[in-house]
Amino acid sequence: MKSAEYIKRLIENAKIKINPEVKQAALKRLINELEQTKNINSAKLKPDTGRIFMNSRIMKLATAAIIIIIVSVGINHFSGPINFTSVAWGQIVKNIDDINYFHYYEIENREGSLPSIREGWYSNKKIKSISCSGSQGANQIIDDGKTVKYFDLHNNVTVLNSSDIQRFGNIYEVLTDGLFSAVYSQFEDKAPTLIGDDFLIFDFEPPADTDWIEKISVTVGRNSLTPIQIKTYYKTEQWYSINQLLIFDYEEPQKEAAFFEPPTEIKAPNGIGRVILGGEEVEIDIIDAPGIKKAIVRLHTKFDGPSEDLPIPYRDRYELIGQPMYFMEITFILDNGYVSNTAKDCPLWLDQGVKAALGNEEVWPDKIYRNIRYTPVLRATDKQDEFILELSCWLRTKQPEP
């Protein structure tokens, strides 16, 4: 007799035949519809109400933290008598345009994943940032003003897109993923909500339809009139109400141009296998990747059609590389025997990596967070449909690293 639990699992794991071509065609139709939809409202921002969030304990703590940080940063770029009660946001916006170099930290809480901490440098329309989250997921991102490249721990390029700076036009926009312009374009006459000895704080109401954001707060050096912190506060019951904290440091000596060059030395992958397009599954033994034992892969599709037939995230890169791309199915097996979920259509390029990940709390029988970061790279052989697949992979957990 099958138990109710068995039936539940059966329903949870029930498979249906999904036709990927139908799926992609349907998505294409939706995108066309979206493009034709003319009634998209532009961001409706509320007028300034100048709220000061000094009532909550969290805000008091956050303010105390700001004071400590500001004292340590101690910016003194500009001098001269200024009546700070009349300093308007518009003046700061003008200063921002003149900034050509700074060093920054970005701390971000991510739902369902590990918090992200990155250290970065901006110099004359170039950005380089490095993950500070430890070896389990460290990587570099370099935006040279033309393209943005993500590198994994083995220095494989895993993401290649057109430049974020080019797309957003402004480093602060890049770092806040487009929120910053919505703020500063609407508040040219805004006065500070808090004036400290060394800093000014400007609190902004979020755009009207971003009801999950409590506010966006910009801390500005009192002398420099440049941003030294940008904080985005999310509405949440949890103690960390700041979702993203950006800390800017304008005092670090400017890095040489070579610092922004991409890394060149590529390290050996953790597993290598020979795969045939349309062939059988292949087992690849994984070495030197603690916790991961094997990967099972199957190369199933080659794509060389028009880019608009591809899912949007791949189009940019497909056009930039100008080569066919491939898709494979991949599953990992851990040292303890746990089997990951399967990525059905993991994209691949020849001689280029792909940023990919599998797994969260839900995937594993013990419901403990594990995330496999992996980079597959396809290499050509002398046979047309036969390839060498190189896999670099890392198991990320919420346990402290040894």
Added chain:
Amino acid sequence: MLEDKLLIWKLNRGSKEALCRIYEKYRDNLVRIAAGLVNDVSAAEDVVQEVFLALVHSAGKHEIRKNLKGYLTSCVVNKIRNLSREKIMLDSVSIDEVEPAASNLKTPDEFLAGDEISQKLYKALYQLPYEQKEAVILHIQGKLKFREIAEMQGISVKTVLSRYNYGLNKLRALLNSEVEK
């Protein structure tokens, strides 16, 4: 959940990337839910496509108070209920009936399941009364809480629980008899 709110915010500004992400994130499971309810993958795909089209057409106006997944699921369920009212495709059979009420419908194994065990499951689901099937699928596949299903169906949580338990027991009976054959 926060990612969903960000996605809706971006979709409201016409972001194709946000649309793709929402689509990739929820489409397959919505099709699975719809397919379980209407016993037909193509019909399920049509229903889900219509829900996404409605989402796209109202881009700029969304103000989703509950979670996006729950919102999309309830849109799919409502769409199927409307279709059933029009007697187009809903296959609701009594608990004792074995054959589908509508003779022009395909049997589940012709169109639905990706493997043998799923075929058996869908065959069994096919024979559940619609309300029980809905409670079972929405709770297990849709991961909706009984309270959410009750709100969606306009009934009490107790009734949802009762439909769910009847449905699950009926499925157990059907699947066990399948094994004994």
